[in-house]
Amino acid sequence: xxxxxxxxxxxxxxxxxxxxxxxxxxxxxxxxxxxxxxxxxxxxxxxxxxxxxxxxxxxxxxxxxxxxxxxxxxxxxxxxxxxxxxxxxxxxxxxxxxxxxxxxxxxxxxxxxxxxxxxxxxxxxxxxxxxxxxxxxxxxxxxxxxxxxxxxxxxxxxxxxxxxxxxxxxxxxxxxxxxxxxxxxxxxxxxxxxxxxxxxxxxxxxxxxxxxxxxxxxxxxxxxxxxxxxxxxxxxxxxxxxxxxxxxxxxxxxxxxxxxxxxxxxxxxxxxxxxxxxxxxxxxxxxxxxxxxxxxxxxxxxxxxxxxxxxxxxxxxx
Numbered sequence: 001x002x003x004x005x006x007x008x009x010x011x012x013x014x015x016x017x018x019x020x021x022x023x024x025x026x027x028x029x030x031x032x033x034x035x036x037x038x039x040x041x042x043x044x045x046x047x048x049x050x051x052x053x054x055x056x057x058x059x060x061x062x063x064x065x066x067x068x069x070x071x072x073x074x075x076x077x078x079x080x081x082x083x084x085x086x087x088x089x090x091x092x093x094x095x096x097x098x099x100x101x102x103x104x105x106x107x108x109x110x111x112x113x114x115x116x117x118x119x120x121x122x123x124x125x126x127x128x129x130x131x132x133x134x135x136x137x138x139x140x141x142x143x144x145x146x147x148x149x150x151x152x153x154x155x156x157x158x159x160x161x162x163x164x165x166x167x168x169x170x171x172x173x174x175x176x177x178x179x180x181x182x183x184x185x186x187x188x189x190x191x192x193x194x195x196x197x198x199x200x201x202x203x204x205x206x207x208x209x210x211x212x213x214x215x216x217x218x219x220x221x222x223x224x225x226x227x228x229x230x231x232x233x234x235x236x237x238x239x240x241x242x243x244x245x246x247x248x249x250x251x252x253x254x255x256x257x258x259x260x261x262x263x264x265x266x267x268x269x270x271x272x273x274x275x276x277x278x279x280x281x282x283x284x285x286x287x288x289x290x291x292x293x294x295x296x297x298x299x300x301x302x303x304x305x306x307x308x309x310x311x312x313x314x315x316x317x318x
Contacts, residue, residue: 044260047102051095051257060160063087078195084168085146085197092136099130103263107134109141112273116142120242121232121277122200125221125294127208128254130263131246134270135200138244141272148192150185150201150228169195173228175205182231189235199236201228203287210252217291220298224287234280241275241286245294271297 066083075083099105120142124135132149139147150171156162165172171188173181185201192199203224212219232239247269248254254262278286 040261040264043103043264044258044262047099047260048257050098050102054095054098055160059091062091063164080167081169081191081195082146084164085148087164088168089136089139089145089147092133093140096130096133096137099133099260099263103260104265105130105263106267107137108267108269109137110269110271111141112271114142114242114272114274115240117240118144119196119236119239120144120198121229121236121239122147122198122242122244123229123290124200124202124244125208125246125298126202126204126206127210127246128248128251128263129256129259130254131202131207134246135244138242138270138272139198139200142242144198146195146197148188148197148199150188150199169197182227185228185231186235189232193236198242199232199239201232203229207255209255210250218295220295221291224291226284226287229287230280230283233277233283237277237279240277241290243273243275243290243294245271245297247271247298 063084066087067080070080070083100107122135122139124131136147139145148169148171149165150173151165153172153174155165156172158165169188169191171181171184173184189199191197203226204222205225206222208220208222213222217223233241248263248266249268251262251266253259275286275290
């Protein structure tokens with residue numbers, strides 16, 4: 001256990017440290033240069049299994065109880081939608097804290113000057129499987145309790161979750177330029193406006209995998225697509241834009257919850273700021289300005305922030 005010491009208790013927390021200590025026998029059987037990799041893999045798999053267990057035995061049963069309660073009290077459609085979004089927000093916050101505790105993940109949040117509206121259009125960059133949890137954390141920071149998201153069509157069939165997203169009024173969109181995507185986003189926006197809810201989307205459409213595409217304008221982001229945001233700005237002209245820039249550092253291959261090892265010991269940051277709603281006609285210029293600023297943030301040398309704990313930077317070749 002040469003590489004696991006008292007400093008790890010500070011990084012990962014006592015509970016996670018004690019959990020891994022149970023597996024010290026396996027650690028001693030490994031060559032010294034392989035132990036950090038084993039440590040990260042163990043925590044990543046454990047976090048994924050715990051997530052699935054909590055989802056199956058606590059999270060999904062809890063929303064079923066909420067629905068039964070609404071049915072007994074003859075709740076109206078608005079209350080039922082808000083029940084679903086509140087469930088998403090509450091459990092996203094709990095899962096965010098769980099992953100931070102187990103993986104030793106630390107995210108520094110910086111909020112620039114805001115007007116603190118009660119409704120926003122959230123615009124986020126997309127790099128990792130945990131982005132949605134950080135987006136929910138940003139909404140929690142600003143006390144936004146009802147947020148409707150634009151999500152990929154595949155989420156509709158997610159066990160236990162897809163039905164809830166549909167009930168909440170989320171917009172399901174494809175990745176093949178389906179002409180109906182904008183209409184779905186429009187319907188979501190109109191319903192959100194009537195309900196007094198915020199909306200959120202990832203203009204990139206798909207996660208940035210750490211490798212820029214040939215000819216791309218940005219090296220740390222995918223080029224944004226304006227269509228969805230144009231619809232939102234057109235339908236919600238009184239909503240301001242809330243930009244959420246999530247910086248995981250030099251992160252690759254963290255597309256699913258089974259890639260938790262990539263987050264172990266990671267230091268990241270979330271930077272939040274506001275922009276004026278430019279209307280449909282000004283969206284493309286606004287996105288260019290936002291993405292230029294995000295690129296600057298993601299590539300600048302943040303000397304005050306260790307994006308990865310150096311003790312756990314381990315590769316298969318080392």
